[in-house]
Structures are given as C-alpha cells and as structure tokens.
Amino acid sequence: MPSEPTVPTVPTPDADVPATGPIPGFHAVVPAGGAGTRLWPLSRSGHPKFLHDLTGSGRTLLQATVDRLVPLAGPEGVLVVTGHRHAAAVAEQVPALLADAAGAERLLAEPSPRDSMAAIGLAAAVLLERHGDDVVLGSFAADQVIDGTAEFERAVREGVAGARAGYVVTVGIRATGPSTAFGYVRSGEPLGLPGAPTVHHALGFTEKPDEETAAAYLATGEYRWNAGMFIVRARVLLDHLAAQLPALAEGLRTLAAAWDGPDRATVLADVWPTLTKIAIDHAIAEPVAAAGGVAVVPGDFAWDDIGDFASLGGLLASPTLGDDALVLRVGAPDALVVPGGGRTVSVVGVPGVVVVDTADAVLVTTRAHAQSVKAAVDGWRERGRDDLL
Amino acid sequence: MPSEPTVPTVPTPDADVPATGPIPGFHAVVPAGGAGTRLWPLSRSGHPKFLHDLTGSGRTLLQATVDRLVPLAGPEGVLVVTGHRHAAAVAEQVPALLADAAGAERLLAEPSPRDSMAAIGLAAAVLLERHGDDVVLGSFAADQVIDGTAEFERAVREGVAGARAGYVVTVGIRATGPSTAFGYVRSGEPLGLPGAPTVHHALGFTEKPDEETAAAYLATGEYRWNAGMFIVRARVLLDHLAAQLPALAEGLRTLAAAWDGPDRATVLADVWPTLTKIAIDHAIAEPVAAAGGVAVVPGDFAWDDIGDFASLGGLLASPTLGDDALVLRVGAPDALVVPGGGRTVSVVGVPGVVVVDTADAVLVTTRAHAQSVKAAVDGWRERGRDDLL
Known part of the structure; x- marks a missing residue:
C-alpha cells in the first residue's frame, strides 16, 4: 500500500509572487511528446504535432509554448523533456535550451517514452539538484494552444503561490461546452491563500465523460476542464512520488544526481528502462487530490489541445x-x-x-x-x- | 438559304456487307478532340481524356476505339483526326497510323480546333481523294467506351448497308435510363433495306433534355441516345455539305486535293483558318434528318462517353x-x-x-x-x- 499523501498544513513563508516579470525560483517544464495520430499525415511519429505551426502563427506549438512561459520563468527558466529522436528538432526550434549562463542544458532527452510521470519527475529531480529545495515547477504540454496571455499568466502566478503553500496546483480551464474530449477537475472551497484569491481545493478528477455527464458537470458550476497543467514545488512532487511509487522516485533521484556529470549516459542506460510507465494524473494527481493535497486555480482563457482536425x-x-x-x-x-x-x-x-x-x-x-x-x-x-x- | 438536302431514292447496287471480317470500302474515322474538362485534373488540355486509360483496361480510350474498329475497317482502314498539339501522342499510342501499305498517313493533324464538321469533313474529303466515290466512312469519337463488341459490329455493318443506300446513318444507343447528359434521336418507320433489317428512318434529333422530358421520350419507345456516331458515304456527306455550307465544302475539297502532295502545309495555312466552325450535328444531321435523309440503326450495347467522374x-x-x-x-x-x-x-x-x-x-x-x-x-x-x- 502506498503511504498516505502528504497534506500541507502550514504554508511555507515564501516571498510574494510578483504581479509582473519572471517569478523567482519558478521553472517551466514542457513535456514534448505524443504522436498526434489523429492529425496524421500532418503529424507523424518522426515529426509530431508539437513541431508544427498548426495555427498559422509563424511559430510551432512548441515554440509558442516556450514563448508563453519565458515571461513567467525567465529566459533561462524553461526546460523541455522530449524523446531522444526529437531532441535535434527541438534544439533547432528552441536553440536557447542548449545552455544557460551556468552552462546547464535545459533539453532533457529520454531514451524511450515512459509516460508523463517519468518525464515530469525527471525534470523535477534535475531542477531540485540544480536549484535546491525552494524551486517551483510548472508543467505545460508542448502541444496546447492558448489565447489570453494575461489571464494565463495570472493563473500561473496564483498557481505558484498555491505551490509555495505546499499544494499540487492544477489549472482548471473554463469549459466552453460539455466536451467529451477532455477530463474534468472539480473545485471545492477557496483555500484563502495570500496572493492567490482564486485558488480552491480540488475535490477530484474525472476522465473524459459522455456528453450527458459533461453537461451535468457544467450545470453544477464546480467543474472545469483538466488541461494537465501542474504547478508544484519540486520537493513536494518528489515527496508525493516517494510515498506513492518509491522505486520510481528513487530511480529519478539517481538519474538526476548523475545528469550533469560524466556518468549520465551510463546511468540513463541502467535506470531509465526500469522506470514505471505511468501518467502523472494516476501517479500523483488523483491520489493526492483524494487526500486533500491538490488545489485548482481557474484559468479563464481560451485553450485547446488540437486533438484532431x-x-x-x-x-x-x-x-x-x-x-x-x-x-x-x-x-x-x-x-x-x-x-x-x-x-x-x-x-x-x-x-x-x-x-x-x-x-x-x-x-x-x-x-x-x-x-x-x-x-x-x-x-x-x-x-x-x-x-x- | 441552303439548298434542300438530297434524299436518297434509289439505293446504290453495292455488294452485300459481309457478316464478319473487314467491310470492303469502309473506313473508320476517329475524331480525337475535346478537353474532358469535367475529368480534370486527370484530363488536361495538353493530355486530354482520349489519351488516358480511364477504364483500367490497359488501353487508352483512343487505343480501345481503334482496336474496336480494326475488325470492321481492316488494319489500314482507321484514320484519326486530332489537334496538332496531340498528334505526337496519338502517333505514339497508335503507331500504325503513320503509314499504310500505300505510304499514306492516316493521322490528320488540324492546325487549330474548328469543331467536328471540319474534322470529319476533312477526313471524308481525304478518303474520297484516296479511295474514290464508293468509300463509306464511319465516325466514332475517340473518348467513348463500349461494352458489347458483337452488337456494336452488327450495328455498324447494318449502318454501312444503310450508308450504301445513300443515308446518313446514326447509331441510336439503347438508353438505360432518362439521362439528361445525352442528346436523343427519334426513330420512325423501318427502311426495309436489304441486309439492314433494323435500320429505320430517323425522325429527328433533340439536345440534352430535362429529366421529365427524357422520361417521356423513353416511354414512347421511339427514342434512343445519340452517341454522335455517323456512317455515310463520303460522297453523300460532302454533297450534303456542299448543299448546306458550300464554302466549307469547297475549302475541304481544296485541302484534300493538296493533302498528299507537297503543298499541304501551305494550303492548310491558307484554308484551315477560314473554315466554318460548326458541329456536324447542326451542319448535316439535323437539316438532313428534317428532309428524310437520316437513318438510325439501333445499338443495343453498353455505351458511355465518360463525361465526368x-x-x-x-x-x-x-x-x-x-x-x-x-x-x-x-x-x-x-x-x-x-x-x-x-x-x-x-x-x-x-x-x-x-x-x-x-x-x-x-x-x-x-x-x-x-x-x-x-x-x-x-x-x-x-x-x-x-x-x-
């Protein structure tokens, strides 16, 4: 049995999150994966949708995602996790990932796909090694489209405040209709956090519902789309993981310790294939929500994951x-x-x-x-x- | 006013048309034109539909048309009239056209499109020059599809008998439904010609009708599709033309006299651009039918002109x-x-x-x-x- 998830009781006395400009200690993680099969033959396994400009904006989905995060995390605060076979294309599209002022790469290449928990967990562990215990990460998939930058930034800033208070914060997107293509998150009482007035308890997550169920959700006013965005202290994430899936947490810690040293390739070859393949939703979000450790910050911006044509x-x-x-x-x-x-x-x-x-x-x-x-x-x-x- | 069309009164005492094998004195003319615009982009103005294998048979429509006519007209009895820009492609597809035993080409290239009367009339005039007064020609477009060779051959053989009797004979295709894509020909009384028991008087032609009219036509039992196939003695055709459009007939005679000599190019350059642009239906078939000089032979084979997809x-x-x-x-x-x-x-x-x-x-x-x-x-x-x- 996994241990009971940790529930925050005493908010950490972090500094306020600034209303504009990069947020100190905040790092954005961009998992860049998924084949986009329903967008074939535009999206291919060798050139998946996040590498395409699908909106005609002149920027690929990946580039637009990074562009959106730099104002929040700073020019050296964005890290991309992608598959080995896409690393060169990612580096070409976002050359700034290859090194920051300290010389550390911010492009993490996975030898093989092991689902979102391994990807985001690796990023969290590397950030913890590099930046210490106070680092907060926000995870934002590389293939989503957002319209409404100011509202997105507001939601993330409040989300960081919620994360500093110890919560796993998810962004709940205002639904424009009873979609059956997305999962939903249910909001509870406001948490009353300083600097984060809109952050509520998350009562739980549901998978893609049928249309009737979706309509019933929306009628309550309590449900929003779950965009799979998570904002959380790296330490809190890895502590939850250690409680839920200790072997996976230990593997990620080992990898992170070796990442910026000479043994990365050896350790990757040894450890990576052993990591549990699981989505972060199942590994962390659902059990921690059940224990009261997840918060939801409403995001009232237009959002889509461009799932199909x-x-x-x-x-x-x-x-x-x-x-x-x-x-x-x-x-x-x-x-x-x-x-x-x-x-x-x-x-x-x-x-x-x-x-x-x-x-x-x-x-x-x-x-x-x-x-x-x-x-x-x-x-x-x-x-x-x-x-x- | 054009003169009254000639109406045959005394059938010429020609030999019987044989039931099998090439018909003596019969020449098949294949007008190869038309862009096939509704089959774009398969059919292009530079590579029109008759040059394509549209049925998956392994033969182009032009080749299949020639294949179908050789048993009736003999290996040196088929002549193709096409536009200058398609002559090379036609020669490549049907190399036998370039010379017969007498060294005469059977590929007539028009300098520019001047509609079907000029094309078929040129062929008739050239055949008359080459083969004399008894020659019978049958005109069959290069882009039609026929299923039912034996019945097609029977219809043509009876048609030749009708032509020898002085008629302009058209083939009336058994309609499979009230098509609005084709014109119709109306049959009258049987002509009672020896060797041509199914040949009837043609009472007249109608252009593409609406569906209600087409259905009414079929209900009478008197109407068939007009496939634009004509069988007629070259002399009769040109005499009709001389009566209807004397300048056009004269121009074609001049061209034909020069065709197999050294002055073809000069005469073509002088005469061709002066020829009246008119369809054979309007120039000959309609006025001659009104005067009783057109016969119809029923063709109970499957036929299509592949007008569209x-x-x-x-x-x-x-x-x-x-x-x-x-x-x-x-x-x-x-x-x-x-x-x-x-x-x-x-x-x-x-x-x-x-x-x-x-x-x-x-x-x-x-x-x-x-x-x-x-x-x-x-x-x-x-x-x-x-x-x-």
Whole structure:
C-alpha cells in the first residue's frame, strides 16, 4: 500500500509572487511528446504535432509554448523533456535550451517514452539538484494552444503561490461546452491563500465523460476542464512520488544526481528502462487530490489541445493551413485544407471536408469523422507502410 | 438559304456487307478532340481524356476505339483526326497510323480546333481523294467506351448497308435510363433495306433534355441516345455539305486535293483558318434528318462517353483507377480514388467522395458534384494558373 499523501498544513513563508516579470525560483517544464495520430499525415511519429505551426502563427506549438512561459520563468527558466529522436528538432526550434549562463542544458532527452510521470519527475529531480529545495515547477504540454496571455499568466502566478503553500496546483480551464474530449477537475472551497484569491481545493478528477455527464458537470458550476497543467514545488512532487511509487522516485533521484556529470549516459542506460510507465494524473494527481493535497486555480482563457482536425479547424481564422494561393474551393467554403505538398488542392462541393496534402500521403476526411483518422494510421501500419506513420 | 438536302431514292447496287471480317470500302474515322474538362485534373488540355486509360483496361480510350474498329475497317482502314498539339501522342499510342501499305498517313493533324464538321469533313474529303466515290466512312469519337463488341459490329455493318443506300446513318444507343447528359434521336418507320433489317428512318434529333422530358421520350419507345456516331458515304456527306455550307465544302475539297502532295502545309495555312466552325450535328444531321435523309440503326450495347467522374465511377469494376496498394478507405467503400501522383491516398468516412491525385493538382469532389468540376478549371484559369489546365 502506498503511504498516505502528504497534506500541507502550514504554508511555507515564501516571498510574494510578483504581479509582473519572471517569478523567482519558478521553472517551466514542457513535456514534448505524443504522436498526434489523429492529425496524421500532418503529424507523424518522426515529426509530431508539437513541431508544427498548426495555427498559422509563424511559430510551432512548441515554440509558442516556450514563448508563453519565458515571461513567467525567465529566459533561462524553461526546460523541455522530449524523446531522444526529437531532441535535434527541438534544439533547432528552441536553440536557447542548449545552455544557460551556468552552462546547464535545459533539453532533457529520454531514451524511450515512459509516460508523463517519468518525464515530469525527471525534470523535477534535475531542477531540485540544480536549484535546491525552494524551486517551483510548472508543467505545460508542448502541444496546447492558448489565447489570453494575461489571464494565463495570472493563473500561473496564483498557481505558484498555491505551490509555495505546499499544494499540487492544477489549472482548471473554463469549459466552453460539455466536451467529451477532455477530463474534468472539480473545485471545492477557496483555500484563502495570500496572493492567490482564486485558488480552491480540488475535490477530484474525472476522465473524459459522455456528453450527458459533461453537461451535468457544467450545470453544477464546480467543474472545469483538466488541461494537465501542474504547478508544484519540486520537493513536494518528489515527496508525493516517494510515498506513492518509491522505486520510481528513487530511480529519478539517481538519474538526476548523475545528469550533469560524466556518468549520465551510463546511468540513463541502467535506470531509465526500469522506470514505471505511468501518467502523472494516476501517479500523483488523483491520489493526492483524494487526500486533500491538490488545489485548482481557474484559468479563464481560451485553450485547446488540437486533438484532431475538427479541433484544428475551429482554431484557424481561415480554413487553409498554409498557402491559400494553392487552394480553390467551389461550393465548399468551410473545407479545411492543408496544402502541405506544394500541389494545388481543389475542392468542389464537399461540405465539411478536410483535405491534407503532404509529400507522400493525401488524407481526405470530414470534420465529423476527425476522431477516426487514427484508423487510417492503423490501416497503413497493418499494410507494413511504417514509412508513412 | 441552303439548298434542300438530297434524299436518297434509289439505293446504290453495292455488294452485300459481309457478316464478319473487314467491310470492303469502309473506313473508320476517329475524331480525337475535346478537353474532358469535367475529368480534370486527370484530363488536361495538353493530355486530354482520349489519351488516358480511364477504364483500367490497359488501353487508352483512343487505343480501345481503334482496336474496336480494326475488325470492321481492316488494319489500314482507321484514320484519326486530332489537334496538332496531340498528334505526337496519338502517333505514339497508335503507331500504325503513320503509314499504310500505300505510304499514306492516316493521322490528320488540324492546325487549330474548328469543331467536328471540319474534322470529319476533312477526313471524308481525304478518303474520297484516296479511295474514290464508293468509300463509306464511319465516325466514332475517340473518348467513348463500349461494352458489347458483337452488337456494336452488327450495328455498324447494318449502318454501312444503310450508308450504301445513300443515308446518313446514326447509331441510336439503347438508353438505360432518362439521362439528361445525352442528346436523343427519334426513330420512325423501318427502311426495309436489304441486309439492314433494323435500320429505320430517323425522325429527328433533340439536345440534352430535362429529366421529365427524357422520361417521356423513353416511354414512347421511339427514342434512343445519340452517341454522335455517323456512317455515310463520303460522297453523300460532302454533297450534303456542299448543299448546306458550300464554302466549307469547297475549302475541304481544296485541302484534300493538296493533302498528299507537297503543298499541304501551305494550303492548310491558307484554308484551315477560314473554315466554318460548326458541329456536324447542326451542319448535316439535323437539316438532313428534317428532309428524310437520316437513318438510325439501333445499338443495343453498353455505351458511355465518360463525361465526368460519376460516369467514370459507374464504369469501373473497382473504385480505384490505378494502383490499389496506394489507397486506404475507412468507412468509405465507394470512394472513387485516382492515385495518379504516386502518393498514398487515405479516405476516412466521406461517402460518395471522388479524390484525384496528380503531380501538381489534387481534386476532391463527390459523384453528385461531378458536373461542377469544370468550375474548378475555370477558377484556376481566372487565377492565371494555365499550367494546371
């Protein structure tokens, strides 16, 4: 049996979180993983969605995520955890990760995917080694889109105050509708923390509900979307992990101790394959919430994880992602077209269609079938066309 | 006013048309023109539909048309009329056209398009020069598909008998439904010609009707589709033309007299641009029918002119035109896919969709919108992308 999670009782007497500018002691962690299978063939296993500019902003999702975090964590306060095979592409997109003033890399490459707890836990352990016990980390996935910077920053600043008080703080996104694509977090009483008036107790998490359940959630006014953003002191996170999954915590500690020294590769090769594969939601968020150790800070900004082409279409100002000169629509004004192969794409009278053209694969589907695109990826895998995946 | 068309009164005492083997004195003319705009981007102005294998048979429409006519006209009895820019491609597909035993080319290249009367009239005049007054020609467009060779041959053999009797004979195709995509020909009384028991008077032609009118036509039992096939003695055709459009007839006579000599290019340059642009239907078929000089021979074979992708889809045994290994369908079993660019094409849940992939253009439409594909061609032309047309 895991031990009872630690519940904060006495807030630590940290300095106030500043209302503007980088937050002292705060580090942003960006897990950059996930294949984005439902965005195939735009997103590929070798070039997943976070490496793409999916919004037409001129910045990839990863770059936009880092851009959003630098004002909160400072230019040397953002750390990315990604798979070994994507490390070069990440470094190319965010060259500043390769070294800060102290010469420490802020790009952590995993030898293989071992789920979010290992990724975020490794970052927490490395930050603890490098910066000591007071470090607070915020984890923000590399493939999410946010509109509303000021509100995002406010939520994170309050979240850091909640984290300094010992809580695992999650950001609860204001739901724009009873989505069945996201999990939900339920808020309880306000915590009354100094400098964090909107932070409440989190009563618990639920996985993706059906639509009726989702609507019932929203009717209570207590539920928000769980965006998987966590803000927590690195020490608190690792203490929770030590209580829940001691072997995993010990492995991460060993890795972190060796990370900035000559033995990193050896220790990684030994330890990494032994780490428990588990999502941070199951490893920490759910059991700690049940024990009262999780808080939720409301985030009233627009947010999406661009899970599929319907979601992508909803985010774009124009229904073309790419060069509109390559696209001709006849009787199909809402056709979502990604002209990614340099060819022209003509759509004649197919309402709701989605057309993605790439160098080796053309996909035609509809917004209504966007969730089924994974079946195409499965189909090509079955045919042995791993080159397409 | 044009003179009254000649109406045959005394059948010429020609020899019987043989029931098998090449028909003596019969020459097949294949007008190879038309851009096939509604089959864009498969069919392009520089590589129109008759140059494509649209049925997956391994033969292009032009080749299949020639193949179908050789048993009737003999290996040196088929002549193709095409535009100057397509002459090389036609010669490559049907090399036998370049010379027969007498050294005469059977590939007539037009300097510019001047509609079907000039094309077929030129062929008639050249055949008359080469083979004399008894020659009978049959004109069969290069981009039609026929299933039912024996019945086609029977119809043509009876048609030749009708032509020898002095008629302009058209083939009336048994309608499989009240199509609004084709014109119709109306049959009258049997002509009672020896060796041509099914040949009837043609009472007249109608252009593409609306569906209600088409259904009413079929209910009478008197109407058949007009496939634009004409069988007629070259002398009769040119005499009709001399009566209707004397300048055009004279121009064609001048061209034909010079065709096989050293002055062809000079005469072509002088005369061709002066020829009246008119369809053979309006120039000959309609006025001569009104005067009683047109006969119809029923053709009870399957026929299509592959006017658009819906028509193409109806002809194919499989919904892939090309390499099926490049196509993946999920919840879209009837998706018509032409993987013409070497890329994979995946369709997820878009019923009735049509996807055509080529090196520089991807088209997505539905069978129901097949007639609107021309609008895409117009759209690219307006944008100045003539390279795509």
